[in-house]
Amino acid sequence: MMTSCQEFEVTVHTSPGPTCGTFNHLWLRLIGSQSETPPICVTQGSHLLSGSTCLVSIRSNDPLGQLVLVQLRLEAHTGFPNLDWHCSRVEVRHVVDGTDDSQTQMFLCDRWLKTADGDIELRSGKLCLLAEETEDKLKQHRLKQLQHQQQLIRWRSFVDGAPQCADFSSMSELGPNLSYTHKSPPIDVHYLKGFAGRTQAWTSFSELETVFAHSGNQNNIARFVKANWKEDWYFGYQCLNGCNPLLIHQISLIPSNLAVTSDMLRPFLPGGSSLKQELQKGTIYLLDYEILDGIPANLVNGNQTYLSAPLCLLHLNQQGEMVPIAIQLLQNPGPHNPVFLPSDSSCDWLLAKIWVHNADFQCHQLISHYMKTHMIAELCCVATLRQLPDQHPLHQLLMPHVKTSLQINLQARASLLAAKGVFDQAVSSGLKTIPVLLSRAAARTRYRSLCVPDDVADRGVDKLPHSYYAQDALRVWDTLYRFVCSWVELYYRTDKHVQNDCELQNWICDINTHGFSGDSGFPSSFHTKAEVSKFVTMLIYSCSALHAAVNFSQLDFALWMPNCPGTMMQPPPQVKGQITEDDIVSFLPDANAACRVVMTLTMLSQPGLDFIPLCDYREAIFRTEDHHELVQKVRAELKAISDDITERNSQLPLPYPYLCPSGIDNSVAI
Known part of the structure; x- marks a missing residue:
């Protein structure tokens, strides 16, 4: 007895970007719960053009059962460039007697495929x-994907x-x-790059003011910083709202080593x-840079630089100002370590x-910025x-926030944090300091x-x-x-369901194994x-808002160079x-060194021209009905916060714009 064949109408969608098409051939196979079709060449008589669709009919002589996977394989076209192809999706309709038997099944792809990938399987x-998977082939598909990823992506220790x-x-x-292009706006370092050959110290504050007049005077926040940087109330303001607002903390006891x-x-x-x-009233605060104690300082221009590990006591006065009231530059009290x-x-x-x-610069760059945003993003990714x-x-929820970390961190380790990079040649925290810190x-x-609510409380x-x-x-x-x-x-x-999700439990185990110490309090x-x-x-x-707060604020507070020095050239x-005053210079x-740091911060502090705002998801999965509703709601709430912050900032002599959601990048991309 003959079995009637099944017929499927398959539509392959190429993404619309200008480079999404390819000369290569595409082979396609349908995989069902009971059987699968032989591979068929989709590009026989058609091309994978940007934004195009390719339609192909597939017949199966054996019952497929439930259609569970679509398998794709790119094959090089002899004599033509082997270009990657960006597939948007594949749609499959089961046709019976020339009519639709069921709704179209959509198999999302939304990624690049290469000939070297071999067989790629998409699911609808x-x-x-995992516990909700009903088809064995789909369970196997999940497992096979993870096994492949674990072979492809391995852990390595940087420090x-x-x-x-x-x-x-x-x-x-x-x-x-896993890579991306970052379209940077033009940066103006015209007046700074000419100092590359000047290895000597500045001779006066007048010289610094001349440089600032050319390189920083157009920045409103930097002008405010320069005008007020000597004031105690401004010092406290910067501890709360500068590029490193994570260290100042309230105390109820004076540290025993603060004299x-x-x-x-x-x-x-x-x-x-x-x-x-x-x-007792809770008005005494502390900055403690004990973490820098005893750390070796770098050589810059062949000269020894110096690091201190200060303790700085602050008081919240009756005017609501946070002001410093005592500074001890080294951790161990003594006659040569005055308060x-x-x-x-x-x-x-x-x-x-x-x-x-200066101490804050080291902790900000390597801890608050690099470790707490860049390294955490890559750990999660x-x-x-x-x-x-x-x-x-x-x-699907996390990847838009963490994917870019792989590229930007790889670039940072090969440049900023490497030999002849800015830390090696212009910062007290040099190559010997970085791993220790x-x-x-x-x-x-x-x-x-x-966790913000815990941290600020x-x-x-x-x-x-x-x-x-x-x-x-x-x-x-919130x-x-x-x-x-x-x-x-x-x-x-x-x-x-949380407790029984073995994939979730393996994920947090992997984060703990390769992340922070066992007593860190991570679940x-x-x-x-x-x-x-x-x-x-x-x-x-951490990958979006915190990075915005500690990264995009840097230049504003560093353009007036004495306010944010990367090195100190004399001992405490x-x-x-x-x-x-001449001694201070x-x-x-x-x-x-000073100009190189500012040029680096100029580059790092510019959001990309193509930056994606917080929760402005571009991936197709966020356009499905349930997800779309959640995304629209969070965007509306973030828009309301942006409006409130913009209104508040219009009333402030020094605005705080860094956590305005409209300017927060969705990921660590710079």
Whole structure:
């Protein structure tokens, strides 16, 4: 008895980009739960042109059962360039007696395919957890994809003790799906690059003012910084709202190694109050750069540079200003490590604050910026590619936020952080310093410090009237958290579904194994939907909003070079009363080093012309009905935050624009 054949109408869609087409041949096979069709050449008589569709009819003499996969394979066209092809999707209709038997099945691709890929299998249907797969072939497909990814993408240690990175050594290894193009706006370093050959120190503040007049005077925030950088209220403002707002924290006890007394500080506290009373009221804050203690400093232009590990005590005064009241430049108290006070000579006090800025520069660049955004993004990206298959809902949610980290970090390790890079040649944290500092920082990192509500509450900055970073960060975090919770609710009906998701548990295990230390407080496994939502929110925030706050603010605060020195060329002073203004200049970076740092920050602080705003997802999966509704809602909430921040900033003498969602990049792309 003969079995009637099945007929399918297949439409292959090439993405519309100008380079998405290819000369290559395409072979296609339908895979069902019971059998599969022989491969057929789709390009017989047609071409894979950008934005085009190719229609082909396929007949199967054996029942396929449930159609579960479409297999694609590119084959080089002899005599023609072997170009990659960007496939949008494949649509399949089952035709019976010339009519539709069912709805069109859509098999999303939305990626580049290469001849070297061999057979690529696409699946249809909604995102789902492994436990919800009903077809054995789809379960096998998930497993096979992860096995392939784990062979392709391996872990490597960049710095012992710090979060690991992807084991790629060249851009070509990333392939087209993990690389991207960054269209940078033109940058103006015309007046800075000519200092490359000047290895000597600046001779006066007048020289620095001349350079600023040409290179920084067009920047409104930088002009404000230059006009106010010596003021104590501005110093405190920068601790709260500068490019490194993550260190200042409230204290209830004075550190035992900070040699201050109540009598010493009484002149800088409200009349009738004492240090003990102010500590009890919660108005005393601390910057502690202990992490820099004993770290070797770099040679720049063949000259020794210097690092200090200051402790800086601050007071929230009755005017609501955060002002410094004591600075000790080294961790161990002693006769050659004086405590500098606001009542000291103006030059002594200013130099002490500059030393704090220099210490902050090192911690900002390598910890708050590189480790807490770039390294975390790559850690998450590698674990996601290795442990969560494409069909997993968290894979699709996270990849738009983390994918770019592989390329930008590979480039950073090969340039900025490498021999002859800016750290090697212009910063006190040189090549010997970087691994020590990153390893120490990773060992001290706690999960709570990466979660905004916990972090700002623990540091006592959540309710300060002028802590704009904390205010804006809380609003952005809360909006992202609600969005992530809604996404998680779509796929995890109960906490039991979280506990039973072995792919999810393998993912967090991979992150812990290759991430921070065991006592970091990172969840070792997930037990509830709330735990998953908080962790995913932390990742998205770190890769987008936090990166915006610590990266795109850099240039504004560094254009006036004494405010953000990358090196100090003299050791910390051991006595008071011997420093003049000319002496201060001799501590500052040499001319070529200072200008190289500013040129680097100019490049890093420019959002790409093609940057993607936070939650402005371009991937097709976010246009499906359930996802589209969630995305529209979070975009509307972020738009409201942008409007509020814009209105607030219009009333401020110094605006805080860095967490305005309309300017937050969706990922770490620069």
